[in-house]
Amino acid sequence: MKPNNLNRIDKKFRELKNKREKALICYVVAGYPDIKTSEKIIDTLIESGADMIEIGIPFSDPIADGKTIQEALHSSLTLGITPQQCLELSERIRVKHPEIPLLIMTYSNILFRRGYDNFSRDAKKKGIDGFILPDVSIEESLEYVNAAKKNEMSTIFLVSPNTSELRLKMIIEHCSGFLYAVSVFGITGERQKFHKYTFAFIRKVRKLTKGKIPIAAGFGISQPEHVKNMIDAGADAVIVGSAIIRKIQETKTKKTSLALLSNYILDLKLACRENKKRS
Amino acid sequence: MIYNFPEKGKFGKFGGRFIPETLIPAIEELEKSYTIYSKDPDFKQELSGYLRDYAGRPTPLYFAHNLTKYVGGAKIHLKREDLLHGGAHKTNNTIGQCLLAKRMGKKRIIAETGAGQHGVGTALASSVFGLNCEIYMGSKDVERQKLNVFRMRLLGAKVHTVTSGSQTLKDAINEALRDWIANVKKTYYVIGSVVGPHPYPMIVRDFQSVIGREIKQQSIEKFNGLPTAIVACVGGGSNAIGSFYPFIEDNEVSLYGIEAGGSGIRSGKHSATLVTGSIGILHGMLTYLMQDKVGQIMETHSISAGLDYPGVGPEHSFLKEKKRVIYKPCNDEEAIKAFKILSKYEGIIPALESAHAVSYGMKLAKKMNPKDNIVITLSGRGDKDVEIVQRHIVK
Numbered sequence: 001m002k003p004n005n006l007n008r009i010d011k012k013f014r015e016l017k018n019k020r021e022k023a024l025i026c027y028v029v030a031g032y033p034d035i036k037t038s039e040k041i042i043d044t045l046i047e048s049g050a051d052m053i054e055i056g057i058p059f060s061d062p063i064a065d066g067k068t069i070q071e072a073l074h075s076s077l078t079l080g081i082t083p084q085q086c087l088e089l090s091e092r093i094r095v096k097h098p099e100i101p102l103l104i105m106t107y108s109n110i111l112f113r114r115g116y117d118n119f120s121r122d123a124k125k126k127g128i129d130g131f132i133l134p135d136v137s138i139e140e141s142l143e144y145v146n147a148a149k150k151n152e153m154s155t156i157f158l159v160s161p162n163t164s165e166l167r168l169k170m171i172i173e174h175c176s177g178f179l180y181a182v183s184v185f186g187i188t189g190e191r192q193k194f195h196k197y198t199f200a201f202i203r204k205v206r207k208l209t210k211g212k213i214p215i216a217a218g219f220g221i222s223q224p225e226h227v228k229n230m231i232d233a234g235a236d237a238v239i240v241g242s243a244i245i246r247k248i249q250e251t252k253t254k255k256t257s258l259a260l261l262s263n264y265i266l267d268l269k270l271a272c273r274e275n276k277k278r279s
Numbered sequence: 280m281i282y283n284f285p286e287k288g289k290f291g292k293f294g295g296r297f298i299p300e301t302l303i304p305a306i307e308e309l310e311k312s313y314t315i316y317s318k319d320p321d322f323k324q325e326l327s328g329y330l331r332d333y334a335g336r337p338t339p340l341y342f343a344h345n346l347t348k349y350v351g352g353a354k355i356h357l358k359r360e361d362l363l364h365g366g367a368h369k370t371n372n373t374i375g376q377c378l379l380a381k382r383m384g385k386k387r388i389i390a391e392t393g394a395g396q397h398g399v400g401t402a403l404a405s406s407v408f409g410l411n412c413e414i415y416m417g418s419k420d421v422e423r424q425k426l427n428v429f430r431m432r433l434l435g436a437k438v439h440t441v442t443s444g445s446q447t448l449k450d451a452i453n454e455a456l457r458d459w460i461a462n463v464k465k466t467y468y469v470i471g472s473v474v475g476p477h478p479y480p481m482i483v484r485d486f487q488s489v490i491g492r493e494i495k496q497q498s499i500e501k502f503n504g505l506p507t508a509i510v511a512c513v514g515g516g517s518n519a520i521g522s523f524y525p526f527i528e529d530n531e532v533s534l535y536g537i538e539a540g541g542s543g544i545r546s547g548k549h550s551a552t553l554v555t556g557s558i559g560i561l562h563g564m565l566t567y568l569m570q571d572k573v574g575q576i577m578e579t580h581s582i583s584a585g586l587d588y589p590g591v592g593p594e595h596s597f598l599k600e601k602k603r604v605i606y607k608p609c610n611d612e613e614a615i616k617a618f619k620i621l622s623k624y625e626g627i628i629p630a631l632e633s634a635h636a637v638s639y640g641m642k643l644a645k646k647m648n649p650k651d652n653i654v655i656t657l658s659g660r661g662d663k664d665v666e667i668v669q670r671h672i673v674k
Contacts, residue, residue, distance in 0.1 A: 058575075059574070059575065060444065060575040060576040061444065061449060061450075061453050061561060061562075061576055062453075063298075063299070063453050063456045063457060063460075063562075064299045064457075064460070066457075067443075070443055070444075071443075074443070074444065077575065082573050083573050083574070084573070107560075108297055108560045109559045109560040109561060109568075109570070109574040109576075110573065110574045112559060112560050112565075112574065113559060113570065113572075113573060113574030114573070114574070134299050135297045135298060135299060135560070135563070136297060137296050137297065137298060137300065137303055139288075139295070139296055140295050140296060140297050140565075157300075158299065158300050159300055160299070160300045160301040161301075162301060162304045162463065162464075163300055163303070163304070164304065167300075167303065171300075182299075182300065182301065185301060185460065185461055185462070185463060185464075186301075186457075186460055186461035187457045187460055187461065
């Protein structure tokens, strides 16, 4: 494939590889604390060094999410934020930032309700590059993957520490963009530290993917130290979600909040660059 | 019709496994274990022993002669699940699943509960088998069903109050799923109805089918034939599937599932998922749901907490589309009326859930003639609801 045919996600990973950097992927809840502010937050994240953005479309029953994200999703729903408004927000981001990969993270029913094909087509038009649906197992993914492919959407699947090698191989087949390695047993939310099994799992995934698809580690990551650990174990990217939401929650009322968030992202991104020395 | 479902985890297009990857190994382990134990003579014998000596099976099929006379029409028989230990049909499933959990070597049990009946059922079964039990219950339900919360605690269960989302049954399921994701290796999730990812809808159906098997045998003994119709209430739909399943291939038996019509279908405040809902994905399954235009799950309403659920078992969705079961709503007022009638004429105070089936059963009986036999599954007893009905009458 020629480089100019690459989608934005592949292009981003290639570009980072050349710079010997790892990717920082940031998750935001669209419409939290409100639509306008979430747009400013995304701008801030991008300007501070985020390499990709996951835009969370609120769903009423987010079973894979912990308290922090649950509350943000609930708050957004309470404001009456619709998937359409989230797509429109994505479009505004796309206009301002033509090259940044934008992903939709939500639950399957949001896509299913509009129709996988319809939703994929609409997302494509708004400049979205792919989907992350934590409640779609590969067994249930055929219709979704076909519709997404048809509309040039990447389908990012999650794997977890207890996923068997056999399943891992199957999932890699259906997965495009990157593979989302869920670092812990549990739901989203910050962890103080990670256990050995997390790093052993990342190493195992690394071995099995054989460089065919980038690996992004997510769930629980909040500190530059975590970022370094994940990268050392073999991750090509780290995903930070709850920690960003909590920063927004804590500083919701203060004007300085975006500046604080910016500093936080700069620190995380720095940790993604430092591996240059090590590798 | 020849009926052999689920097929590869699906009832037609319904059911499936829409769950996070972390749960897949657990669900595969469960399926494998269930396949083995459901055919194991020792397991089956131990289960039927507990159902008989501990839970009180078989439950009677009672000819409700006063109610039959009052209504005037078909003979009405009541399948007395209200007499089962624990006060409802839930015990059939909790004994089955807790025994399975024990055989699988799981020490920790979690469950969700709405009205508290499944919570009580899980807590008592956990006591019997020496398992640690934790129950998730929405804070609104904890408030509404204080007595059952106390019962669960007496039975040794830890009750977690769920304050997320709408703070009712669906959120309790969400929280139980989250717990399971975090503690997947050592925990067994006892789901309370024929809902959730495959194989749960099948497992719960199989454990509840003892109701229908007994109805079949007792019908032949009592009136020398199969019933003309069977009526059962549907929330998630476990007592209904349990009653219907052994009759699905008997086309001469009409099957009626009664959903909660709440304040009336037109009011929009109800839980009549199959009657008014649309297809979507929730709690690991593709099924009919109460959802809005963009796919957000709606808050439901019913005077009976046990029917207050925005989804329904995927097998019911399939049986609706196949037109094998007819689904009808019964609103709060009608249910309360039936609650009072059954109490007065037969000396049986039914659960409000079951009163929905009684109400529709009476309507149906009236249209039939005395040689017809209707079986209404009385899924539970109504002690838990006396206060709610009292408040409603005073209002």
